[in-house]
Amino acid sequence: MRHPDPVEVEQRYFEDVAVGTEIPPREFGPHTLLSAVFWAAVQENAGLLHLDRDYVREFRGAPSIVVSGQQRQSLLTRALMDWAGPRGFLRKMDCRHRTSTYEGDMHIFSAKVIEKSSDPESPWIVCEFDGRNQKGEQILRGTCTILLPCVDWPVSRHVWDAVTP
Numbered sequence: 001m002r003h004p005d006p007v008e009v010e011q012r013y014f015e016d017v018a019v020g021t022e023i024p025p026r027e028f029g030p031h032t033l034l035s036a037v038f039w040a041a042v043q044e045n046a047g048l049l050h051l052d053r054d055y056v057r058e059f060r061g062a063p064s065i066v067v068s069g070q071q072r073q074s075l076l077t078r079a080l081m082d083w084a085g086p087r088g089f090l091r092k093m094d095c096r097h098r099t100s101t102y103e104g105d106m107h108i109f110s111a112k113v114i115e116k117s118s119d120p121e122s123p124w125i126v127c128e129f130d131g132r133n134q135k136g137e138q139i140l141r142g143t144c145t146i147l148l149p150c151v152d153w154p155v156s157r158h159v160w161d162a163v164t165p
Contacts, residue, residue, distance in 0.1 A: 011085035013151040014123035021113040023127065026079035029106035029134075031067050036103070039071045053103070064103035072097070072107060072140060076131060079109040080144065087149045089160045091124065095142040099133075106134040114143070117164075120150050124164045 036050050048055040049066050056062040073095055081088055101107060108131065115126035124147050131140040147159035 009082050009085055011087055012083060012148055014117075014120060014125075014148040015151050017113055017116065017125055017148065019113055019116050023080065023083045023111035023113075023129075025108050025110040026082070027106055027108045028075045028079075030104045031101065031107070033065060033103060035071075036065050036067070039068050043068065043070060062100070062102060067101040067103075067105065067107075069097050069140075072101065072131065075107055076109045076129060076140070080111060080127070080129070080146065083111075084146050084148060087155070087159060089147040089158075091145040091147050091160070091164050093142065093144040095129075095140055095144075097140045098138045101133050101139050107139065108132045108134070111144075122163050123148050123150055123159060124162065 033051075033053070040046060040050050045068065049060065049062075050068050051065060053064050056065055060066075073093070076095070077090060077093070081090060084090075109129060111127040111129035113125050114128045117124045124145050126143055126145050128143050129141065130138065133139050145164060147162055147164065149157065149159050
């Protein structure tokens with residue numbers, strides 16, 4: 001998998017976001033055997049499902065190696081946190097994987113703010129996210145809670161100290 005195009009990360013503030021704000025699509029891929037081996041090493045997961053093309057074709061009926069669900073979620077998390085900025089914090093994620101992705105597939109993630117705290121002392125937002133492959137098929141979906149700092153907060157004030165639902 002080639003590295004995603006670099007994005008300029010800027011800090012997103014609680015005041016900048018409203019219900020309906022869209023997190024633009026971010027594309028990763030295509031998935032390669034090399035990225036699968038790297039991720040398997042990170043996870044200490046030597047499962048043939050993610051590493052052996054012949055095995056998955058013969059015994060699983062899959063077109064090629066399967067992308068790890070945790071790898072897909074890590075790419076989603078990167079997309080969300082690059083949008084939130086360096087002081088953003090992912091508090092909670094509920095993710096449902098809808099279909100597998102394979103070697104050669106792209107992963108495209110987007111999200112939309114669906115709820116926002118009314119209290120700036122508790123600066124959380126809830127996003128509904130969506131992941132699709134290059135064919136437009138939904139590969140995952142769910143919601144997450146992200147904490148964003150207020151614009152007048154000093155850098156030393158951490159968002160993860162805020163109370164969230």
